[in-house]
Amino acid sequence: MNLNPTLVTAGVARFADSLAQQGIAHTAVEWQPPPDGSVDALSTVLADPRRAGANAEAAARMLAAGARLVDVRPAREVVGLEPGRFCHAGPPVTWERASGPLRGALTGAVLLEGLASDPPGAERLLAGGRVEWVPCHRLGGVGPMAGVVSPSMWVWVLHDEVHDRTSWCTLNEGLGAVLRYGAYAPEVIDRLRWMGAVLGPALQAAVRRHGPVDVKALVGQMLTMGDEGHNRNRAGTLMLLRDLLPDLVESGLPSADVARVARFIGGNDHFFLNLVMPCAKLQAAAASGIAGSTVVTAMARNGTDFGIQVAGTGDAWFTGPAAVPDGLFLGGYGPDDANPDIGDSAITETAGLGGFAMAGAPAIVRFVGGTVSDALRTTREMYEITVAENPAYPLPVLDFRGAPTGIDAALVLRTGIRPQINTGIAGRVAGTGQVGAGLVNPPLECFVAAVAALADAVPQ
Amino acid sequence: MNLNPTLVTAGVARFADSLAQQGIAHTAVEWQPPPDGSVDALSTVLADPRRAGANAEAAARMLAAGARLVDVRPAREVVGLEPGRFCHAGPPVTWERASGPLRGALTGAVLLEGLASDPPGAERLLAGGRVEWVPCHRLGGVGPMAGVVSPSMWVWVLHDEVHDRTSWCTLNEGLGAVLRYGAYAPEVIDRLRWMGAVLGPALQAAVRRHGPVDVKALVGQMLTMGDEGHNRNRAGTLMLLRDLLPDLVESGLPSADVARVARFIGGNDHFFLNLVMPCAKLQAAAASGIAGSTVVTAMARNGTDFGIQVAGTGDAWFTGPAAVPDGLFLGGYGPDDANPDIGDSAITETAGLGGFAMAGAPAIVRFVGGTVSDALRTTREMYEITVAENPAYPLPVLDFRGAPTGIDAALVLRTGIRPQINTGIAGRVAGTGQVGAGLVNPPLECFVAAVAALADAVPQ
Numbered sequence: 001m002n003l004n005p006t007l008v009t010a011g012v013a014r015f016a017d018s019l020a021q022q023g024i025a026h027t028a029v030e031w032q033p034p035p036d037g038s039v040d041a042l043s044t045v046l047a048d049p050r051r052a053g054a055n056a057e058a059a060a061r062m063l064a065a066g067a068r069l070v071d072v073r074p075a076r077e078v079v080g081l082e083p084g085r086f087c088h089a090g091p092p093v094t095w096e097r098a099s100g101p102l103r104g105a106l107t108g109a110v111l112l113e114g115l116a117s118d119p120p121g122a123e124r125l126l127a128g129g130r131v132e133w134v135p136c137h138r139l140g141g142v143g144p145m146a147g148v149v150s151p152s153m154w155v156w157v158l159h160d161e162v163h164d165r166t167s168w169c170t171l172n173e174g175l176g177a178v179l180r181y182g183a184y185a186p187e188v189i190d191r192l193r194w195m196g197a198v199l200g201p202a203l204q205a206a207v208r209r210h211g212p213v214d215v216k217a218l219v220g221q222m223l224t225m226g227d228e229g230h231n232r233n234r235a236g237t238l239m240l241l242r243d244l245l246p247d248l249v250e251s252g253l254p255s256a257d258v259a260r261v262a263r264f265i266g267g268n269d270h271f272f273l274n275l276v277m278p279c280a281k282l283q284a285a286a287a288s289g290i291a292g293s294t295v296v297t298a299m300a301r302n303g304t305d306f307g308i309q310v311a312g313t314g315d316a317w318f319t320g321p322a323a324v325p326d327g328l329f330l331g332g333y334g335p336d337d338a339n340p341d342i343g344d345s346a347i348t349e350t351a352g353l354g355g356f357a358m359a360g361a362p363a364i365v366r367f368v369g370g371t372v373s374d375a376l377r378t379t380r381e382m383y384e385i386t387v388a389e390n391p392a393y394p395l396p397v398l399d400f401r402g403a404p405t406g407i408d409a410a411l412v413l414r415t416g417i418r419p420q421i422n423t424g425i426a427g428r429v430a431g432t433g434q435v436g437a438g439l440v441n442p443p444l445e446c447f448v449a450a451v452a453a454l455a456d457a458v459p460q
Numbered sequence: 461m462n463l464n465p466t467l468v469t470a471g472v473a474r475f476a477d478s479l480a481q482q483g484i485a486h487t488a489v490e491w492q493p494p495p496d497g498s499v500d501a502l503s504t505v506l507a508d509p510r511r512a513g514a515n516a517e518a519a520a521r522m523l524a525a526g527a528r529l530v531d532v533r534p535a536r537e538v539v540g541l542e543p544g545r546f547c548h549a550g551p552p553v554t555w556e557r558a559s560g561p562l563r564g565a566l567t568g569a570v571l572l573e574g575l576a577s578d579p580p581g582a583e584r585l586l587a588g589g590r591v592e593w594v595p596c597h598r599l600g601g602v603g604p605m606a607g608v609v610s611p612s613m614w615v616w617v618l619h620d621e622v623h624d625r626t627s628w629c630t631l632n633e634g635l636g637a638v639l640r641y642g643a644y645a646p647e648v649i650d651r652l653r654w655m656g657a658v659l660g661p662a663l664q665a666a667v668r669r670h671g672p673v674d675v676k677a678l679v680g681q682m683l684t685m686g687d688e689g690h691n692r693n694r695a696g697t698l699m700l701l702r703d704l705l706p707d708l709v710e711s712g713l714p715s716a717d718v719a720r721v722a723r724f725i726g727g728n729d730h731f732f733l734n735l736v737m738p739c740a741k742l743q744a745a746a747a748s749g750i751a752g753s754t755v756v757t758a759m760a761r762n763g764t765d766f767g768i769q770v771a772g773t774g775d776a777w778f779t780g781p782a783a784v785p786d787g788l789f790l791g792g793y794g795p796d797d798a799n800p801d802i803g804d805s806a807i808t809e810t811a812g813l814g815g816f817a818m819a820g821a822p823a824i825v826r827f828v829g830g831t832v833s834d835a836l837r838t839t840r841e842m843y844e845i846t847v848a849e850n851p852a853y854p855l856p857v858l859d860f861r862g863a864p865t866g867i868d869a870a871l872v873l874r875t876g877i878r879p880q881i882n883t884g885i886a887g888r889v890a891g892t893g894q895v896g897a898g899l900v901n902p903p904l905e906c907f908v909a910a911v912a913a914l915a916d917a918v919p920q
Contacts (some may be wrong), residue, residue, distance in 0.1 A: 224686050224823040225685045225686040225687075225694065225695055226684050226685040226686050226695075226856070227685075234685060234695075235685055235686075235694075235695055235698070238695070238698035238699065238701070238702055239698065241698070241701070241702055241705075242698055242701055242722075242726035243726070245701075245705060245722050245726075246719040246720075246722045246723045246726070247719075249709060249715050249718050249719040249722060250715055250716070250719045255709050255710055255715070256710070258709050259706040259707075259709040259710045260706075262702075262705050262706045262709060263706045266702035266703070266705075266706070362856035362857045363684040363856040365856075371859070372856060372857060372858075372859050372860075373859075396686070396822035396823040396825075396832060397822045397832060397857060398832075399831070399832050399833075400826075400832075
C-alpha cells in the first residue's frame with residue numbers, strides 16, 4: 001500500500017502555492033482556458049462526430065504520402081510562371097504591408113529577370129502594381145524565407161505517387177547574403193544566374209540519369225543522423241550528394257562544372273532543406289480538404305502575417321501577426337535587426353519535422369538556441385497536440401518513436417500548447433540577408449480563427 | 461529538514477535483502493572486490509605517487525594528438541612490407557592457435573600476392589612457416605577484424621603533427637564476404653585487385669590534390685550526426701566523399717573510374733572506419749611509454765586472444781581469451797557461427813569512440829543489439845573508468861560532454877566495470893565472412909596482468 005499520495009495541481013497557482021506553504025510535495029501542471037471568445041467554437045468542433053474519423057483519415061493520408069524527386073526544371077515550366085509574375089512565402093500580402101526581406105527578395109527577383117536595371121527601378125515596378133506575386137502554396141509549392149520564385153529560377157520537382165500530386169521548391173542558395181533572406185546585391189544576382197545556367201541543368205542531368213530519388217526515405221535516415229530537417233540538413237545534403245554525384249560525373253558535363261557543383265552543394269549544409277520542404281508539402285497536402293478534420297495542413301509566414309490552413313477548410317488562410325523569433329545572432333547582429341517570422345519552411349513542422357523532431361537533433365541548439373533538454377522536452381510536448389506518429393520518421397533517442405505528426409488545431413486551443421518552430425531569422429531591412437536563427441511559435445489567433453471557421457462548417 | 465533518509469547499499473546482497481524485507485526504500489549498488497590475487501598489485505599501483513601526474517600527462521597527450529590524412533600509398537612503401545610478410549590484428553599468434561577468420565584472411569592475402577595459386581597451397585605455405593605475420597600495432601598501424609595487410613594493399617596514411625607520428629590503415633572493402641572477415645573467394649580477391657589498381661591510386665590523386673584532410677575534426681562532427689565511429693560511420697563516410705570528390709573529379713581520371721569510386725565509397729557506410737581507426741591509434745600512441753601511467757593505449761584481438769597495452773609498460777601485451785560477442789546475426793547465421801572477438805578496431809574504444817560514444821549514436825542498437833537506454837547508460841558508465849573527457853568529441857545528447865577517453869586499467873580492476881566494445885562478428889570458419897555485429901567486453905585477465913606488470917615497475 002502506498003502511504004505517500006502524489007499530488008498534482010492544474011491551472012491557477014493558488015492550489016500549488018497553498019501546498020507549498022504547507023511543505024507538501026506536489027507537481028504543478030500549467031493549464032489555461034482557451035482564449036476569450038473561442039470556447040463555443042471549440043466546444044462545437046470537439047463535439048463534431050465527424051472529427052475523429054476525419055482526423056484519422058488525415059493522419060493516414062499524411063503518413064501514406066510518398067515524395068520522390070523526379071526532375072529539376074525552370075519555374076516557368078513547372079509552375080507556369082509568366083514574365084512579371086512571382087511566387088512568395090506565406091499568405092497573400094500587399095507591397096504596402098510587405099516586410100523588408102520580402103520586399104528585398106522581390107526586388108532581387110525583378111533584377112534577376114531583367115525587368116528593371118537597378119533596385120530603385122525594381123521597387124517602383126513592384127510598388128506600382130505592374131507585376132504580381134502569389135503565395136507558393138497557391139501553386140502547390142513552397143519557398144523558404146521570403147520564398148520568392150521567378151520564372152527563370154530552377155526548381156526541384158517532387159511527386160507523391162500514392163496521391164498522384166506534385167510539389168516543387170527552388171534550389172538553396174546557401175546562407176548569409178542570399179535572396180531568400182532579402183539580399184539583392186550584385187553577388188546575390190550573379191549566384192542566382194550561375195544557379196540557373198549551370199547548377200539547375202547539371203542537377204537535371206543527374207536526376208534524369210539517376211532516376212527518381214526517394215526523398216521521404218532520405219528524410220527518415222536524416223533523423224537518425226542528427227538532422228531535424230528544418231535548420232539541420234547536413235546528413236540529408238550529404239546523402240543527396242552521394243546519390244546524385246556518380247550520375248553527375250557520368251553526365252558528360254565539363255569536369256570543372258561538375259566539381260563546382262559538388263563544392264557548392266557540399267559547402268552548404270542547408271542545401272537539402274529545399275527537398276525536405278516539398279516532401280513535407282506533399283504529406284500535408286494529402287490531408288487537405290477532408291470535411292470535419294481539424295488537422296493543420298500548412299503553416300506559413302510572409303514576414304508580416306503568420307497563416308495556417310486546416311484540412312477541413314481547404315485553402316482558406318487563418319492569420320495572425322508573425323512574432324519575432326528568439327534565437328542566436330550572426331556577427332554583430334542582434335534582436336533589433338530581426339524581422340518577424342518569415343517563410344514556408346514551417347511546412348516541415350506541419351509534417352512532424354523541424355521543431356517537432358528536435359529530440360533527434362540535439363546539436364541544433366548550437367544554431368537556434370535553447371538547451372538539449374529543451375529539445376527533448378519540445379518533441380515530447382508536440383505529441384500532445386498531434387494526431388499521429390510517423391513510423392517513416394523514427395527518432396532513435398526516443399526508442400525509435402515516430403515523429404509527432406499532424407497538428408490538431410483544436411488540441412492547440414484546448415491545451416494552449418503552440419507548435420514549436422525553429423527558423424532562420426532575416427534582417428528586417430530589405431537587402432540585409434540572414435541575421436540569425438532561433439525559435440518561434442505561431443500566434444494563437446490563427447488557431448482561434450481556424451476553429452471558428454471549422455465550427456461554422458459543422459452541419460447543424 | 462529532510463526526514464526521509466536515502467539508503468544505499470553496496471556489494472553483497474545481504475544488506476539490500478534485509479532492507480527489502482522491512483519494506484524500506486533503498487538503492488542497491490553493485491560492487492565486487494578485485495579478482496583473486498590482484499589486490500596487492502592494485503594497491504601498489506593505486507599508491508604509486510607517479511600515477512596521478514602520469515595519467516594527467518597521458519590524457520593531455522591523447523587529447524592534443526592531431527590526425528590528418530596526408531596520403532594514400534601501397535603498404536609495401538608505407539609499412540615497409542616485403543613479399544611474404546603480412547600484418548594482422550591483435551597480439552601475436554601462431555598458425556596453430558590462429559582463428560578461422562585470421563587463417564582465412566591470411567589465405568586470401570597469400571592468393572592476392574600470387575604466392576600460391578589456390579587456397580590449399582596458400583594454407584600449406586602459411587602452416588609451413590615460409591611466410592610471416594606480425595601485429596599491425598607493432599608497425600604503427602591498425603587493421604579492422606582479421607586486419608591482414610599485404611604488400612600490394614593500399615593504405616591511408618595519417619599524421620599527428622603535434623607529436624610527429626604517423627599511422628596507417630587499409631581501405632575498407634565493404635561488408636559481407638570480405639577478406640577482413642576471413643573470406644577469400646575469387647570475388648573477394650578480384651575486389652582487392654580493383655582496390656589496388658583503381659581505388660587506391662584514385663584516392664591518392666584526390667588526397668594529394670586536396671591537401672591534408674583533418675580526420676579528427678570529421679570524427680568530432682560524426683558524433684553530432686549519429687555515428688559513434690566504430691560500427692556507425694555513415695556521416696563520416698559521407699563527409700569524406702564530400703571533401704575528396706571534387707578533387708577526384710578534377711584529377712583527370714576517366715569519369716567511369718571516378719563514378720565507380722564514388723559509388724563504391726557511397727555504397728559502404730563503414731568506409732570511414734578505416735580512417736577513424738588510425739586517428740584513434742595516433743591519439744592512443746601519443747600516451748604510450750609514460751612511466752607510471754595506468755592508461756590503456758591499445759585494445760586489440762586476433763580472434764583467439766584479447767590483448768591490451770598500457771602507457772606505463774610500452775609495447776608489452778597483456779592477454780586473455782577473446783569472448784564471443786553477443787549481438788544480431790545476418791541472414792541464417794546464429795551464435796554458433798560466431799568467431800570470438802577479433803580486430804584492432806577496439807582502438808576506437810581506446811580513444812573514447814565506438815562503445816564509449818554510443819550515447820551519441822542511439823540508432824546503433826539496430827545493428828549491434830541492446831536498447832537505446834543501454835547505449836546512453838553505457839557511455840555514462842565509461843566515465844567511471846576513464847581519465848578524461850575529449851572536448852573535440854562532444855556528445856550533444858549529454859549536453860555536449862566530451863566522450864569518455866583514456867581507460868584507466870587500475871580503475872577497471874577497482875570497479876569491475878569493463879570497457880564496452882561494439883564490434884562486427886566474423887564467421888568462425890575460414891572463408892565465411894561476416895555473420896553479424898554485437899557487443900563484447902575484454903576479459904578481466906588482461907587488466908589483472910597489466911596491473912601486475914605496472915606494480916612490478918613501481919620503484920621500491
